[in-house]
Amino acid sequence: MNWLEVGNLQDIPQMGSRLVETPQGNIALFRTSDDQVFAIADRCPHKGGPLSQGIVHGHVVTCPLHSWKIDLSSGEAVAPDVGCVNRYAIRQGEGGKLELGLAE
Amino acid sequence: MKPKLVCIGNGMAGIRTLEELLKIAPEKYDITVFGSEPYGNYNRILLSPVLAGEKTIQDIMLNDDDWYAEHNIALFKGHTVVSVNRKARQIFSAEGAVVSYDRLLIATGSSPFILPVNGSNLSGVISFRDIKDVHTMLSTAHAGKKHAVVIGGGLLGLEAANGLLKQGMEVTVVHLMDILMDRQLDFVAAKLLQASLEQRGLKFLLKAQTQEILGTTKVTGVRFKDGLEIPADLVVMAVGIRPNYTLAQQAGLHCERGIVVNDTMQTYDPRVYAVGECVQHRKQTYGLVAPLFEQAKVCANHLAELGYSRYQGSVVSTKLKVTGIDVFSAGDFNGTDKTEEIIFQDPSQGIYKKLVLEENRIKGAILYGDTMDSSWYFQLMRDETDVTAMREKILFGQAHNLGDAGHGSENRVASMSDDAEVCGCNGVCKGTVVKAIVEKKLFTIEEVRAHTKASSSCGSCTALVEQILVATLGNDYSQTPKTKPLCGCTHHTHDEIIDAIKRHHLISAKAVREFLEWKTPDGCPSCRPAINYYLIANHPAEVVDDYQSRFINERVHANIQKDGTYSVVPRIWGGVTTPDELRAIANVADKYQIPTVKITGGQRIDLLGVKKQDLPAVWGELNQAGLISGHAYAKGLRTVKTCVGSEWCRFGTQDSTGMGIKLEKMTWGSWTPHKFKMAVSGCPRNCAEASIKDFGVVAVDSGWELHVGGNGGIKVRVTDILCKVETEAEVLEYAAAFMQVYREEAHYLERTAHWIERVGLPHVKKRILDDVAGRKAAYARFLESQKYAQIDPWAERASQGVAAHEFNVLKNIPVKVESLPSATVQEVA
Numbered sequence: 001m002n003w004l005e006v007g008n009l010q011d012i013p014q015m016g017s018r019l020v021e022t023p024q025g026n027i028a029l030f031r032t033s034d035d036q037v038f039a040i041a042d043r044c045p046h047k048g049g050p051l052s053q054g055i056v057h058g059h060v061v062t063c064p065l066h067s068w069k070i071d072l073s074s075g076e077a078v079a080p081d082v083g084c085v086n087r088y089a090i091r092q093g094e095g096g097k098l099e100l101g102l103a104e
Numbered sequence: 105m106k107p108k109l110v111c112i113g114n115g116m117a118g119i120r121t122l123e124e125l126l127k128i129a130p131e132k133y134d135i136t137v138f139g140s141e142p143y144g145n146y147n148r149i150l151l152s153p154v155l156a157g158e159k160t161i162q163d164i165m166l167n168d169d170d171w172y173a174e175h176n177i178a179l180f181k182g183h184t185v186v187s188v189n190r191k192a193r194q195i196f197s198a199e200g201a202v203v204s205y206d207r208l209l210i211a212t213g214s215s216p217f218i219l220p221v222n223g224s225n226l227s228g229v230i231s232f233r234d235i236k237d238v239h240t241m242l243s244t245a246h247a248g249k250k251h252a253v254v255i256g257g258g259l260l261g262l263e264a265a266n267g268l269l270k271q272g273m274e275v276t277v278v279h280l281m282d283i284l285m286d287r288q289l290d291f292v293a294a295k296l297l298q299a300s301l302e303q304r305g306l307k308f309l310l311k312a313q314t315q316e317i318l319g320t321t322k323v324t325g326v327r328f329k330d331g332l333e334i335p336a337d338l339v340v341m342a343v344g345i346r347p348n349y350t351l352a353q354q355a356g357l358h359c360e361r362g363i364v365v366n367d368t369m370q371t372y373d374p375r376v377y378a379v380g381e382c383v384q385h386r387k388q389t390y391g392l393v394a395p396l397f398e399q400a401k402v403c404a405n406h407l408a409e410l411g412y413s414r415y416q417g418s419v420v421s422t423k424l425k426v427t428g429i430d431v432f433s434a435g436d437f438n439g440t441d442k443t444e445e446i447i448f449q450d451p452s453q454g455i456y457k458k459l460v461l462e463e464n465r466i467k468g469a470i471l472y473g474d475t476m477d478s479s480w481y482f483q484l485m486r487d488e489t490d491v492t493a494m495r496e497k498i499l500f501g502q503a504h505n506l507g508d509a510g511h512g513s514e515n516r517v518a519s520m521s522d523d524a525e526v527c528g529c530n531g532v533c534k535g536t537v538v539k540a541i542v543e544k545k546l547f548t549i550e551e552v553r554a555h556t557k558a559s560s561s562c563g564s565c566t567a568l569v570e571q572i573l574v575a576t577l578g579n580d581y582s583q584t585p586k587t588k589p590l591c592g593c594t595h596h597t598h599d600e601i602i603d604a605i606k607r608h609h610l611i612s613a614k615a616v617r618e619f620l621e622w623k624t625p626d627g628c629p630s631c632r633p634a635i636n637y638y639l640i641a642n643h644p645a646e647v648v649d650d651y652q653s654r655f656i657n658e659r660v661h662a663n664i665q666k667d668g669t670y671s672v673v674p675r676i677w678g679g680v681t682t683p684d685e686l687r688a689i690a691n692v693a694d695k696y697q698i699p700t701v702k703i704t705g706g707q708r709i710d711l712l713g714v715k716k717q718d719l720p721a722v723w724g725e726l727n728q729a730g731l732i733s734g735h736a737y738a739k740g741l742r743t744v745k746t747c748v749g750s751e752w753c754r755f756g757t758q759d760s761t762g763m764g765i766k767l768e769k770m771t772w773g774s775w776t777p778h779k780f781k782m783a784v785s786g787c788p789r790n791c792a793e794a795s796i797k798d799f800g801v802v803a804v805d806s807g808w809e810l811h812v813g814g815n816g817g818i819k820v821r822v823t824d825i826l827c828k829v830e831t832e833a834e835v836l837e838y839a840a841a842f843m844q845v846y847r848e849e850a851h852y853l854e855r856t857a858h859w860i861e862r863v864g865l866p867h868v869k870k871r872i873l874d875d876v877a878g879r880k881a882a883y884a885r886f887l888e889s890q891k892y893a894q895i896d897p898w899a900e901r902a903s904q905g906v907a908a909h910e911f912n913v914l915k916n917i918p919v920k921v922e923s924l925p926s927a928t929v930q931e932v933a
């Protein structure tokens with residue numbers, strides 16, 4: 001896997017999100033209150049809502065359209081809803097450098 | 105030396121009079137009380153639950169010996185007064201006591217009526233009036249005697265029969281008429297009652313005339329006119345009561361069916377007062393405690409020589425105290441040829457409700473099976489309220505007529521107005537109960553009883569009082585942990601959180617969560633926006649708005665659409681625009697290829713389908729034409745709709761357009777618990793639909809009518825009229841004050857309609873109309889907080905770079921990114 005720098009931890013507000021545009025669609029990077037970063041597709045498994053626009057709480061984001069809750073670490077909808085969203089490899093390097101895992 | 109007051113009769117009315125007197129003039133008299141019964145003062149009403157085994161004698165004592173001692177009252181227990189010498193101002197008891205008086209209070213109650221048939225003096229034939237009778241019944245039942253006959257199918261007879269049945273006896277109720285409780289119920293309700301009592305095991309003999317009670321020394325049976333004989337070990341006569349006025353009559357006081365008194369409860373001798381079942385007032389005698397307690401209050405007032413209150417008679421209602429059977433009756437329930445009846449009947453649920461109306465006012469009511477709304481109907485009846493507007497739904501109860509603010513009885517209680525009567529016996533309103541709970545910090549039903557007397561007499565309102573406790577205390581009411589916390593992150597209610605924010609001056613969400621020991625570190629999408637709102641509303645100058653706790657629309661000041669694009673609605677003041685503004689909107693739509701331009705239901709223009717990255721540029725160009733955010737996304741002021749008004753319209757009485765613009769200029773930008781909409785119409789034709797707005801203004805010739813609490817959305821609610829004012833300045837002041845009180849008191853996401861239904865319109869009127877200084881202060885607080893709120897969020901973002909990260913992507917990468925395998929399956933294994 002190759003790693004590509006996409007920005008810095010500080011670029012994302014705590015409990016907030018930023019987008020990375022790719023040919024497969026937008027990827028939402030989330031920064032939680034404990035400064036962990038998660039990357040998932042910006043498409044809600046329900047009706048495609050932009051998850052990046054939701055409210056982040058714990059390691060969960062609530063979709064802005066109809067309030068499904070998506071677990072950021074597994075990409076799964078929180079019960080009782082069922083569905084899952086693509087996750088992407090992301091790591092934090094020195095000084096909060098954020099790197100996304102690219103396909104070979 | 106103090107004047108001497110002597111009270112004959114140690115029962116409910118006499119002692120209540122003394123209690124009232126001690127409250128207002130504790131030192132006025134030397135008091136002496138005579139009572140035939142060998143006890144202190146007890147709650148006669150509750151003899152029924154004692155007989156049924158639900159209470160003990162100890163539970164129903166009202167004042168024990170200590171109470172008399174504490175108030176220096178000389179009590180002659182077990183003394184029957186046999187004569188009164190009014191000249192010498194002395195009374196004499198059969199037991200030999202002689203006491204002189206300056207004022208005399210006669211409260212001798214009444215005696216049960218005993219049928220004049222052979223055998224009525226046999227042992228085992230009793231009435232149901234006092235502790236002694238209850239003792240006899242209990243010991244007969246416990247001695248294993250089997251057969252009880254209760255003569256009389258009225259309220260008392262049925263309560264006696266129910267008690268004896270519960271004590272294990274076989275009980276037959278004998279009644280002269282063909283229906284039970286014929287003085288309180290109609291045929292349908294009486295038959296429902298009979299059926300459910302039969303189901304419990306009671307037997308009935310209706311249309312039965314007792315001819316003789318059989319036995320030699322002790323009762324053995326009862327014979328009826330038609331020859332039928334039934335066995336009996338105990339006969340309880342409950343066929344009526346007769347006021348005890350013999351003593352008064354012998355003393356030469358004017359008596360008819362009772363001791364005749366005037367509106368101050370004075371007899372024909374100005375030194376002698378009388379209260380209770382023994383009196384006749386305006387041709388009426390009473391056999392229930394509620395009127396007697398009203399009499400007691402008036403009488404105490406005159407004994408204290410305050411002399412300003414008058415007793416004007418009472419309207420009474422009755423409830424049957426048989427646990428599990430709910431019956432209520434009031435007024436003229438049979439009706440006349442001038443009345444109409446509204447009836448609801450659901451036999452499968454055993455519910456029957458009937459209201460008798462005359463000229464759209466309730467004259468009488470019978471409720472069977474569901475008596476939850478009895479106090480409401482009773483109040484409508486006593487107030488002679490015109491019920492035309494609620495006729496269609498009136499039988500569904502108060503909650504339905506106030507709108508569907510919620511479900512269940514708790515909300516029903518919440519929507520009761522403060523002056524709604526809760527306890528009919530003691531005439532206690534909801535407001536009094538709530539006030540006592542709050543001010544005296546009461547936590548239990550016993551404490552409420554002690555402080556307000558509510559639920560202290562017949563007890564049939566106990567459930568209602570408990571619900572008020574729950575509604576008032578929220579979580580503090582220890583017996584009902586079911587009051588709702590704000591969300592799963594906390595066990596605190598909205599009100600507790602608001603209170604903590606105010607009282608402990610909390611100015612960040614983190615501080616709130618720490619102080620109130622939140623269960624989750626970040627909170628959730630329910631509590632975060634709520635707390636953020638409460639902080640801003642209460643400390644507008646200090647709190648830093650937490651954008652991450654706002655829903656996306658409020659975070660980026662536009663409405664998110666189903667495809668993730670946004671809509672943009674500029675403010676169009678009072679619905680009035682200009683060619684320049686329209687040109688700017690048209691230009692923006694062209695330049696940014698905005699797919700839809702739509703006129704909204706709120707008299708403005710919506711640009712739909714704007715890409716998020718374009719928002720700041722779109723706003724910037726609209727700003728240049730003077731257009732600012734319309735807050736179409738906000739829990740805050742939305743639109744102020746207007747009509748053309750007196751400027752153009754041939755019917756317009758005032759400049760409604762100008763008024764609307766002034767209101768909008770004052771209130772734009774403010775945050776509220778839920779969205780807030782206004783409208784101003786120029787005449788009662790109401791083209792701006794002011795009567796379904798949170799705050800509606802309707803111009804009339806002489807000024808402006810102010811309306812509040814309307815809603816045109818999910819459940820339409822027509823506004824309540826707040827008041828009428830004369831000037832534009834007043835409209836502004838009242839609007840701001842109303843909005844401010846709503847901002848400070850309502851729960852987050854509670855629109856004005858629901859808030860008003862929860863707290864009651866009288867509360868709002870009290871805050872805005874009665875409390876002038878309070879209104880002005882609220883107005884001032886509103887204007888103060890607007891200093892921090894009236895900043896155009898679009899301008900900040902378009903030209904000052906606020907929240908720039910929201911509108912720019914972090915990075916664009918033209919190559920494929922690695923996606924991770926989904927984790928579902930592995931976890932289950």
Ligand code: SRM
Binds near residue numbers: 797817855
């Ligand atoms: C745009 C508009 C429809 C239109 O094309 O005319 C509209 C659009 C929406 N309304 Fe509305 N309402 C619009 C006028 C109304 C009106 C009419 C009015 O204001 O006179 C009502 C009934 C009056 C009232 O509110 O009492 C109305 C009652 C609602 C309700 C129900 C509110 C309630 O308390 O029952 C909701 C749901 C909510 O707020 O929770 C709602 C929610 C919405 C939302 C915000 C739904 C959402 O969350 O996405 C829609 C946003 C669309 C968007 O992105 O612009 N909208 N909505 C109108 C904007 C008016 C404006 O200029 O700001």
Ligand SMILES: Cc1cc2nc3c(=O)[nH]c(=O)nc-3n(C[C@H](O)[C@H](O)[C@H](O)COP(=O)(O)OP(=O)(O)OC[C@H]3O[C@@H](n4cnc5c(N)ncnc54)[C@H](O)[C@@H]3O)c2cc1C
Binds near residue numbers: 140
């Ligand atoms: C079983 C039962 C259930 C009831 N249920 C209800 C109900 O649910 N709701 C309701 O509103 N009402 C109810 N009532 C009626 C209510 O109890 C009476 O209306 C109320 O007690 C009357 O008060 P009073 O002071 O006038 O008379 P009482 O309470 O009877 O007091 C009069 C007292 O004076 C004493 N006395 C009389 N003559 C003399 C004398 N010459 N010298 C000394 N003492 C004397 C008597 O012994 C008695 O103690 C019920 C009554 C009974 C018996």
Ligand code: SF4
């Ligand atoms: S009524 Fe309002 S909320 Fe419903 S679709 Fe129309 S705009 Fe949307």
Ligand code: FES
Binds near residue numbers: 063066
């Ligand atoms: S699209 Fe996300 S919840 Fe409906």
